[in-house]
Amino acid sequence: MAQQQRPAPTEVRRVGVLGCGVIGSSWACHFLRYGLEVVAYDSAPGAEARLRARVAELWPQLEQLGLKPGAGINNLSFASSIGELGQQVALIQESTPENLEAKQQLLAELDAAIPAHVVIASSTSGFPMSDLQTLCRRPERTVVCHPFTPPHIVPFCEVVGGAKTEPAVVDWAAQFFQHFGKEVAKMERELHGFIGNRLQDAIWREALHMVANGECSVADIDKSIATGPGLRWAIFGPCMNMAMCGGEGGMARMLDHFGPSLKEPWTRLQAPELDDQLYRAMVEGTDEMLAGRSMLEVLQERDELLIRIRKTIDDYRREKTKQVAD
Numbered sequence: 001m002a003q004q005q006r007p008a009p010t011e012v013r014r015v016g017v018l019g020c021g022v023i024g025s026s027w028a029c030h031f032l033r034y035g036l037e038v039v040a041y042d043s044a045p046g047a048e049a050r051l052r053a054r055v056a057e058l059w060p061q062l063e064q065l066g067l068k069p070g071a072g073i074n075n076l077s078f079a080s081s082i083g084e085l086g087q088q089v090a091l092i093q094e095s096t097p098e099n100l101e102a103k104q105q106l107l108a109e110l111d112a113a114i115p116a117h118v119v120i121a122s123s124t125s126g127f128p129m130s131d132l133q134t135l136c137r138r139p140e141r142t143v144v145c146h147p148f149t150p151p152h153i154v155p156f157c158e159v160v161g162g163a164k165t166e167p168a169v170v171d172w173a174a175q176f177f178q179h180f181g182k183e184v185a186k187m188e189r190e191l192h193g194f195i196g197n198r199l200q201d202a203i204w205r206e207a208l209h210m211v212a213n214g215e216c217s218v219a220d221i222d223k224s225i226a227t228g229p230g231l232r233w234a235i236f237g238p239c240m241n242m243a244m245c246g247g248e249g250g251m252a253r254m255l256d257h258f259g260p261s262l263k264e265p266w267t268r269l270q271a272p273e274l275d276d277q278l279y280r281a282m283v284e285g286t287d288e289m290l291a292g293r294s295m296l297e298v299l300q301e302r303d304e305l306l307i308r309i310r311k312t313i314d315d316y317r318r319e320k321t322k323q324v325a326d
């Protein structure tokens with residue numbers, strides 16, 4: 001029999017979802033919304049009925065987000081085994097519990113059961129693929145694609161291979177997810193916790209320190225982010241937002257002005273040395289993101305969108321309060 005070929009990332013029509021819990025069911029919804037056929041598998045009794053109920057429950061959200069051509073709830077099917085899951089799919093998104101040994105075993109089982117061209121992507125929140133792929137006979141097609149919950153709404157994901165992953169597979173997976181609605185960071189090297197979780201954890205660690213030391217309340221921590229920088233972070237990330245603290249002068253002015261305060265004892269994490277190399281990396285990285293736009297333009301965009309986000313939050317809460325009062 002002729003060996004099956006991996007389709008171009010933009011030509012994929014059918015994908016597999018392995019594990020249909022919190023993340024797997026949301027991945028299934030995301031892929032269905034993008035017009036893909038989804039074949040799912042989960043070993044727990046009653047998993048098919050639960051998945052179908054979850055997809056039906058979330059379908060109005062997918063409609064609100066906008067269904068892509070060909071999207072339909074009937075494009076979902078359920079496989080009776082891992083081997084069946086791997087037939088005629090280009091990629092399988094694995095979302096089983098975060099347990100290293102169990103994932104190693106499962107990826108090896110999956111690898112042995114499905115055709116060699118099928119890409120195996122893991123939703124792992126923190127295990128490097130180098131550790132997950134150790135028992136696979138064909139580890140070159142294994143890659144991490146770490147989503148943020150719920151992936152059918154939150155677009156960001158990190159794509160990174162392991163020591164034995166073929167770089168072409170990482171490229172393929174990054175293009176696939178980008179084409180099918182995700183905002184992808186293709187990482188050139190493995191990093192524990194990837195990018196997003198590492199940043200979240202820095203804040204989380206500081207929050208726990210402050211609560212443990214009785215320095216502020218849990219509510220104040222949440223308020224400080226949700227009604228403070230968190231609003232801005234939905235528009236631009238922490239780097240561009242810091243650049244905006246420099247006004248028209250952008251990142252360079254901000255670093256000149258606030259660089260010395262890196263050494264203030266505000267955080268319990270160690271501050272890195274703001275040497276020339278880091279200074280340049282920050283300024284050049286911001287310029288790349290600006291892609292020719294001026295700081296004034298992005299400041300204006302930030303403020304206009306901030307007003308819309310605030311209005312959306314306020315309107316929603318006002319409506320809910322009114323509904324409860326009625």
Ligand SMILES: NC(=O)c1ccc[n+]([C@@H]2O[C@H](COP(=O)([O-])OP(=O)(O)OC[C@H]3O[C@@H](n4cnc5c(N)ncnc54)[C@H](O)[C@@H]3O)[C@@H](O)[C@H]2O)c1
Nearest residue numbers: 019020021022023042043044095096097098123124125149
């Ligand atoms: N929950 C989150 O916020 C989040 C966010 C990003 C990434 N992740 C990652 O996604 C993965 C799944 O997390 P979750 O929160 O959806 O877990 P979950 O417990 O909700 O779902 C796991 C599912 O896998 C199924 N399963 C277990 N062993 C299986 C096997 N051998 N074969 C088939 N199915 C099997 C279970 O029956 C269950 O339905 C983890 O690696 C986690 O780190 C989770």
